Amino acid sequence: MKQIVDRLRQEAARLLAAGDVAMVIGYAKGTDVARTTPYFATNEEEAQNLTWNPFCTNNLVKYLLDFRFEDTKLAVVVKGCDSKGINRLIYDRQFPRERVVVLGVPCGGLLDRSKVLATIDPGAELQSVEDLGQEFVVRTDHGEFTFAKEQYLLPKCAVCRNPNPVISDVLLGEELPVAEEEKSDTFDDIVEMEALDPAAKSAFWDRHFNRCLRCYACRNVCPACNCRECAFEQAVPGWQQEACWLSKKASVDNNYTFHLIRMFDVTGRCIDCGECERVCPVNIPLRKLYRKVIKDVQELFGDTTPGLNIGDGLPLTSYRKEDPEEFM
Amino acid sequence: MRRYQLMMKVLEQFGVEKERVRLEWISAAEGSKFAQTVKEFTDQLRELGPFKQKDEVAAGGEG
Numbered sequence: 147m148k149q150i151v152d153r154l155r156q157e158a159a160r161l162l163a164a165g166d167v168a169m170v171i172g173y174a175k176g177t178d179v180a181r182t183t184p185y186f187a188t189n190e191e192e193a194q195n196l197t198w199n200p201f202c203t204n205n206l207v208k209y210l211l212d213f214r215f216e217d218t219k220l221a222v223v224v225k226g227c228d229s230k231g232i233n234r235l236i237y238d239r240q241f242p243r244e245r246v247v248v249l250g251v252p253c254g255g256l257l258d259r260s261k262v263l264a265t266i267d268p269g270a271e272l273q274s275v276e277d278l279g280q281e282f283v284v285r286t287d288h289g290e291f292t293f294a295k296e297q298y299l300l301p302k303c304a305v306c307r308n309p310n311p312v313i314s315d316v317l318l319g320e321e322l323p324v325a326e327e328e329k330s331d332t333f334d335d336i337v338e339m340e341a342l343d344p345a346a347k348s349a350f351w352d353r354h355f356n357r358c359l360r361c362y363a364c365r366n367v368c369p370a371c372n373c374r375e376c377a378f379e380q381a382v383p384g385w386q387q388e389a390c391w392l393s394k395k396a397s398v399d400n401n402y403t404f405h406l407i408r409m410f411d412v413t414g415r416c417i418d419c420g421e422c423e424r425v426c427p428v429n430i431p432l433r434k435l436y437r438k439v440i441k442d443v444q445e446l447f448g449d450t451t452p453g454l455n456i457g458d459g460l461p462l463t464s465y466r467k468e469d470p471e472e473f474m
Numbered sequence: 475m476r477r478y479q480l481m482m483k484v485l486e487q488f489g490v491e492k493e494r495v496r497l498e499w500i501s502a503a504e505g506s507k508f509a510q511t512v513k514e515f516t517d518q519l520r521e522l523g524p525f526k527q528k529d530e531v532a533a534g535g536e537g
Contacts, residue, residue: 339487340487344486344490344491347486347487347489348488348489348490349489351487351488402488406484406488409484410480410481413480438483438484438487439484442480442483442484443480446479446480446483447476461476462476462477462480464476465475469475469476469479470479471475472479
């Protein structure tokens with residue numbers, strides 16, 4: 147992992163010194179041992195603060211959108227999962243390809259912060275992390291710890307399908323091998339969910355949507371949510387200004403409507419990075435919601451997880467003669 | 475039309491039975507077809523009874 151960090155700093159410093167990019171968006175040391183923070187390096191010295199370790203959870207692609215109306219060129223660090231977002235933003239014309247340098251990191255998985263903090267003192271100083279394939283060795287000033295990937299990875303990383311970036315200008319490490327049978331998603335979690343009877347499904351989502359605070363953190367962190375003006379944040383709710391079909395009040399009915407609308411809005415654009423679920427303050431299993439749509443779209447129209455290839459079609463705005471037409 | 479296909483799947487996931495949603499194509503000139511469809515659908519809904527979602531939340535639900 148040290149080689150990746152060195153390579154990252156070197157590459158970032160080179161890009162900034164040569165004036166190729168105005169800013170490198172990456173990760174830096176966070177406030178405790180198992181945390182990193184998004185970091186915006188604008189000169190060579192700051193580039194030395196950049197880091198890479200299995201606590202780099204944020205999807206930094208979203209930050210590109212903050213600069214979409216400027217003309218500066220940016221570099222951004224992406225993992226395999228995040229890199230799909232770059233493809234989507236380019237294809238949706240949200241960010242031009244020529245204005246972004248993609249620094250891709252082959253990612254061996256991220257560690258579950260809460261599980262790690264049960265072992266390491268949060269105040270410890272992180273010195274280095276070594277990826278040994280099946281386990282991570284984390285060295286701190288409080289000693290050395292070994293975390294087996296099987297037990298300590300984030301749930302999304304335990305079933306990761308694409309550890310290698312799908313798009314990158316500079317690859318900061320060796321590509322990781324992926325077994326052929328692991329390349330396509332089997333949606334085990336969703337199949338399990340689908341097997342429940344209607345009453346149980348309804349009760350499951352009621353229970354979760356009941357807690358939703360409508361804080362919109364899921365929307366704010368989502369690279370697929372890139373409307374300039376959000377339908378949920380108008381002075382008078384409703385596009386017709388009078389038609390208040392969705393109140394700002396957090397109630398089960400309104401929350402259902404909110405999640406249903408967001409679900410349709412990100413159809414064909416949700417890259418399954420899992421950021422929505424990570425930032426949710428009340429732990430709503432949002433990935434289950436969006437993964438269900440990815441699975442349905444795949445079954446109905448044959449489109450795979452969005453962003454895997456640049457130029458993949460938009461499932462809801464295209465049409466084929468073979469489409470099911472059961473009501474016609 | 476793809477939206478409708480997807481909508482059916484999504485509602486099913488939320489525990490809304492397929493029989494509670496219907497999409498029909500009726501022209502403004504087809505008054506009797508419209509009346510017939512609405513009658514059929516309301517009969518079907520009456521048979522299904524009220525949507526139970528709320529009661530189950532009150533009872534704690536499962537899952």
